[in-house]
Amino acid sequence: MHKVEELIIWKKAINLAKSVYLLSNELPNEEKFGLISQIKRCSISIPSNIAEGAGRNSKKEFKYFLSVANGSAYELQTQLILLVELNLITQEKVQPVIEICIEIQKMNYSFQKKL
Template sequence: MHKVENLKMWQKSIKLTKAVYTLISDVSPDEKYGLKSQIKRSAVSIPSNIAEGAGRNSQKEFQHFLSIANGSSYELQTQLILLVELNLVDKNKVQPVIELCIEIQKMNYSFQKTLKPQY
């Protein structure tokens, strides 16, 4: 299939996950099992699903996992907005991470359009 390390959107999603972990490191420990935990899971889900899809046997399966990764990216984007809305993190710190998330969403969508299902 695809060598995942060569996929730019996977590389960027690793960068996004690292940025998310850095961003939320200062969030109150009270949020450990709440929003903070959910944000980590969403962020990790993006590169994980891209990788899992890349390792599958068909383009159709790959598209399925790319779709899951895209859903996780929208979930993450919503949670990052909530960080700001709940006054847990300053908007100026969150905005670049949201922009990277949106960039990955666009890359994912464009890449999915290039894949043709194998029947």
């Protein structure tokens, strides 16, 4: 249906996942199987669901997978805020990643309306 590599939202979601992976290197090792694992899974889920939706046969299915991706974006944003609240990382280090997350959420909403 759509060439996923041409979708700006997918490209931004890939960059978000890369940013999360880089950020996770700055977190304490004792969180490896806790929040680190969770934020990585969420960040990967976003571009993965966009890609899966793009490969589906209908706009309805694409919208569904965009919705799932958006849920993961909100979940990731919550977990990033929690990292700061737990004093595992500074707000300054997390804020740029949160801003990308919010940008993707807005793009996703607009894209769903456009479909």
